Amino acid sequence: MPVAPAQPYPDFDPVAAYPVMGRVRNALVVQDWAAVRALVDAAPESAARTMLIRFAATVPDTERFLRDVLDRDPDDSVAGAMLGGRLIDAGWAVRTRAMAEHVSAGQFRVFHEHLRRAEQILITAAARNPADVAVWCERLISARGLGLGISEVRRRYDRLAAHDPHHLPAQSQLLQSLCPKWDGTWEQVHAFARERMLAAPKGANNAVLVVTGHLERALGDDESHLATPFARDEVHEAAARSVLDPDFRHDYGWVGVRNSFAMAFSLMGDNREAAAQFNALDRFASKDPWEYLGNPAEAFVRRRARAYAIAGAR
Amino acid sequence: MIRRTEIDGVPALIAPTAGPLQAGLMFRVGRADETLSRAGITHLLEHLVLHPMGLADYHYNGATAPVTTYFHMQGPEKDVAGFLSGVCDALSALPLDRLETEKAILRTEHGSRTPHVTEPMALWRYGARGHGLIGYPEFGLHMITPDDLSAWAARYFTRDNAVLWITGSDVPAGLTLRLPAGERQAVPAASSALPVTPAYFSGGSRTVALDAVVRRRTAAGVFAGVLERELFRGLRQEGGLSYTASADYNPRGDGYAVVTALADALPEKQDAVLGGFIDVLAKLRVGRIEPADLAAVVARRADALDNAEVSATRLPSLALALLTGEPQPSAEELAAELRNVTVADVHEVAEEALGSALLMVPAGRSADWAGFAAAPSVSDGAVDGQAYRSLEGSDARLVVGEQGVSLAGPQEAITVRFDQCAVVLAWPDGCRTLIGEDAISLTVEPTLFAGGAAVPPVIDAAVPPHLRVDMPARDPSSIPVPDPDRYSRPPGVRPLGSRLRLWQRAGVPKLGFLLLLAAGLTVLGIVGMVTGAGTIRGQLVAVAGGGVWSSYLIRNLIPRVQQVWRMLE
Numbered sequence: 001m002p003v004a005p006a007q008p009y010p011d012f013d014p015v016a017a018y019p020v021m022g023r024v025r026n027a028l029v030v031q032d033w034a035a036v037r038a039l040v041d042a043a044p045e046s047a048a049r050t051m052l053i054r055f056a057a058t059v060p061d062t063e064r065f066l067r068d069v070l071d072r073d074p075d076d077s078v079a080g081a082m083l084g085g086r087l088i089d090a091g092w093a094v095r096t097r098a099m100a101e102h103v104s105a106g107q108f109r110v111f112h113e114h115l116r117r118a119e120q121i122l123i124t125a126a127a128r129n130p131a132d133v134a135v136w137c138e139r140l141i142s143a144r145g146l147g148l149g150i151s152e153v154r155r156r157y158d159r160l161a162a163h164d165p166h167h168l169p170a171q172s173q174l175l176q177s178l179c180p181k182w183d184g185t186w187e188q189v190h191a192f193a194r195e196r197m198l199a200a201p202k203g204a205n206n207a208v209l210v211v212t213g214h215l216e217r218a219l220g221d222d223e224s225h226l227a228t229p230f231a232r233d234e235v236h237e238a239a240a241r242s243v244l245d246p247d248f249r250h251d252y253g254w255v256g257v258r259n260s261f262a263m264a265f266s267l268m269g270d271n272r273e274a275a276a277q278f279n280a281l282d283r284f285a286s287k288d289p290w291e292y293l294g295n296p297a298e299a300f301v302r303r304r305a306r307a308y309a310i311a312g313a314r
Numbered sequence: 315m316i317r318r319t320e321i322d323g324v325p326a327l328i329a330p331t332a333g334p335l336q337a338g339l340m341f342r343v344g345r346a347d348e349t350l351s352r353a354g355i356t357h358l359l360e361h362l363v364l365h366p367m368g369l370a371d372y373h374y375n376g377a378t379a380p381v382t383t384y385f386h387m388q389g390p391e392k393d394v395a396g397f398l399s400g401v402c403d404a405l406s407a408l409p410l411d412r413l414e415t416e417k418a419i420l421r422t423e424h425g426s427r428t429p430h431v432t433e434p435m436a437l438w439r440y441g442a443r444g445h446g447l448i449g450y451p452e453f454g455l456h457m458i459t460p461d462d463l464s465a466w467a468a469r470y471f472t473r474d475n476a477v478l479w480i481t482g483s484d485v486p487a488g489l490t491l492r493l494p495a496g497e498r499q500a501v502p503a504a505s506s507a508l509p510v511t512p513a514y515f516s517g518g519s520r521t522v523a524l525d526a527v528v529r530r531r532t533a534a535g536v537f538a539g540v541l542e543r544e545l546f547r548g549l550r551q552e553g554g555l556s557y558t559a560s561a562d563y564n565p566r567g568d569g570y571a572v573v574t575a576l577a578d579a580l581p582e583k584q585d586a587v588l589g590g591f592i593d594v595l596a597k598l599r600v601g602r603i604e605p606a607d608l609a610a611v612v613a614r615r616a617d618a619l620d621n622a623e624v625s626a627t628r629l630p631s632l633a634l635a636l637l638t639g640e641p642q643p644s645a646e647e648l649a650a651e652l653r654n655v656t657v658a659d660v661h662e663v664a665e666e667a668l669g670s671a672l673l674m675v676p677a678g679r680s681a682d683w684a685g686f687a688a689a690p691s692v693s694d695g696a697v698d699g700q701a702y703r704s705l706e707g708s709d710a711r712l713v714v715g716e717q718g719v720s721l722a723g724p725q726e727a728i729t730v731r732f733d734q735c736a737v738v739l740a741w742p743d744g745c746r747t748l749i750g751e752d753a754i755s756l757t758v759e760p761t762l763f764a765g766g767a768a769v770p771p772v773i774d775a776a777v778p779p780h781l782r783v784d785m786p787a788r789d790p791s792s793i794p795v796p797d798p799d800r801y802s803r804p805p806g807v808r809p810l811g812s813r814l815r816l817w818q819r820a821g822v823p824k825l826g827f828l829l830l831l832a833a834g835l836t837v838l839g840i841v842g843m844v845t846g847a848g849t850i851r852g853q854l855v856a857v858a859g860g861g862v863w864s865s866y867l868i869r870n871l872i873p874r875v876q877q878v879w880r881m882l883e
Contacts, residue, residue: 120684143589
């Protein structure tokens with residue numbers, strides 16, 4: 001295992017790994033909608049397209065521009081998904097990711113107001129373009145935030161899956177809704193993750209769902225969960241089906257996948273496997289899942305140093 | 315072909331049929347013409363008129379609808395003529411000796427019927443008047459006098475406010491319609507209890523339902539058909555979320571029509587049914603009308619217009635149009651209109667329907683997230699007046715003033731103003747329920763407020779007698795006794811004493827004791843049979859009597875136990 005003498009500092013900006021996102025951001029800032037659409041339409045596959053739209057929704061101060069675009073062409077579902085996503089993001093920024101009991105009534109009111117506005121834009125966008133999975137993916141998030149119930153979240157996912165059964169961005173959203181902190185149970189989390197992993201093609205990113213499910217359970221519920229044979233076996237099986245498979249590619253989504261495996265292996269004490277992921281990642285880091293451990297950069301650097309130290313010492 | 319004629323001043327529509335002779339005498343009066351405090355008068359009158367017919371072996375019926383009342387008969391010419399002449403004669407000489415009996419029958423009929431799941435929508439849309447009255451019990455039955463009935467008959471059951479339709483070759487021989495002259499009565503103007511539409515309210519069931527008002531036209535009926543196909547496909551066929559998913563179209567008689575739609579849901583699928591329902595509405599609102607749906611609906615409706623019986627089957631709806639003064643196109647004209655309905659026409663109706671929509675969502679759900687405003691369930695403010703403190707620790711005070719009555723809490727108030735009061739239900743023990751024209755209902759239990767006994771006389775003095783309905787005395791056990799800690803106690807904690815009181819008040823210990831006796835009697839009988847003690851006849855009587863008594867007691871006990879359980883929850 002080669003251990004670089006000075007490890008690169010982790011870069012959490014998704015633009016680092018996916019430069020097209022940077023170009024989307026620039027096009028949004030200069031309000032060049034044709035350029036935005038060209039970049040989004042050129043996405044290699046639908047998960048990449050959804051990721052670009054999701055990323056665009058995090059760019060601040062775009063509401064008025066997107067509203068104008070949508071007014072000019074109500075059928076533009078990219079604008080609909082982005083504007084809906086933008087309002088959801090702005091609402092979530094007010095709510096914060098804190099547990100519900102630490103969120104004030106005023107914060108909730110603003111959060112719900114944003115989500116209602118987002119949802120109404122997304123209802124229309126989905127009505128006009130029912131095959132646009134990016135719109136449905138945003139609607140999974142708004143449904144969760146508005147507390148519309150697990151059967152409604154599931155219905156939305158089913159509408160989406162009819163068009164793309166392996167759409168990881170949406171599967172990750174549904175997985176969140178299936179967690180006990182929202183509407184579901186751990187059994188549903190693990191069953192769904194496993195089912196979608198097994199259904200996905202060899203080497204696909206979808207196996208990360210299994211890892212996310214176990215991380216959620218370990219960090220949200222029971223710290224010792226990762227020590228159970230069930231969790232260990234499933235995480236290793238998921239690795240074999242994705243990051244360790246020769247068909248695994250560094251295309252859209254790979255950074256989040258490897259970061260999740262790196263963190264899970266590190267927490268399980270499988271430092272050699274963790275070191276392999278850190279090595280493949282180089283400087284590319286993702287906030288999710290590291291922010292579960294506090295400051296993501298500190299957590300990343302600390303875990304990586306430990307992985308290299310122990311794995312290298314072998 | 316439909317022939318028009320006149321019989322004793324009553325306009326008549328006649329169409330040939332291969333089937334049996336049928337006739338319908340329709341009057342332009344219905345529940346929407348009533349007031350809440352005398353609600354039921356039309357239905358009562360219909361029952362009184364039909365009572366003498368019960369002695370003949372006729373195949374007949376009568377019905378009271380929102381804007382019409384009709385009497386229908388099928389049979390030989392002589393019987394049809396006899397029936398219709400008899401109805402008219404009974405209208406001028408009502409069998410008033412039957413009044414109290416028919417009132418009792420109607421109360422039983424109401425108690426035993428299953429209300430349609432969409433009935434509450436009427437009162438949320440229209441309030442406690444006009445078209446909203448179908449959402450209420452027939453409160454007025456108790457108070458209706460022979461004079462009320464005669465006045466009602468004289469105003470509405472006249473030859474100028476009636477239409478007769480006949481399926482057959484000609485007017486039945488010997489038919490006479492002895493009705494007084496009068497005036498054609500216009501369909502009552504629609505009231506509104508909805509300040510904003512689209513609106514929603516949370517119903518008590520798992521059903522999602524839509525009620526939308528659109529201008530009456532052929533395309534609107536087609537829209538209802540398209541909506542039904544979308545709901546059935548989206549909620550039943552694709553999602554497996556609903557069993558029933560249907561839509562309906564009914565002219566209201568005033569140039570408008572009501573589109574209703576409903577979808578039921580399994581308990582665990584209610585959210586998905588609501589979401590799917592809203593998505594179907596959105597799809598039609600943005601104009602994504604499937605051409606195949608449009609074609610299928612048009613074809614089915616055109617088929618119904620293209621057969622030998624079409625003239626006969628259209629008679630009731632033509633009679634209604636004639637009574638309400640609405641257009642009465644021929645079957646050919648309707649078929650031509652149908653063929654001309656375009657996707658754009660249906661889209662236009664969809665936009666109109668969604669703009670006026672009232673959505674009923676399952677219990678505990680909302681639809682504000684989808685752009686529907688909450689229909690008002692509280693009042694704008696409270697009246698000024700004498701305030702009465704709750705004896706149960708509630709921070710809501712009862713306020714009684716010259717303007718009306720309010721139950722005023724720190725945030726919200728419910729108010730019924732005397733000048734907008736639809737009814738006051740008055741019980742002998744002092745309990746008063748006031749229902750405002752906006753359908754806001756306020757019950758005053760004098761025992762639950764300090765000095766509350768002073769309130770009923772104030773209400774009684776302020777409300778005119780025609781709005782008052784005297785209710786029969788309540789069982790003393792249902793007159794509430796104040797529980798001083800009811801609102802101050804943390805939820806979920808209930809002192810043992812009050813639990814025991816609940817069980818006692820429901821009569822469970824008493825019934826349980828009797829059940830023990832009855833079961834003991836049965837056991838004694840069985841023991842006697844086994845051991846041979848006593849006569850076999852005595853044993854059989856003990857076993858059978860004890861068994862029947864036990865089962866009677868159990869049947870009474872189970873609902874009471876369930877009720878107390880529900881209260882304790």
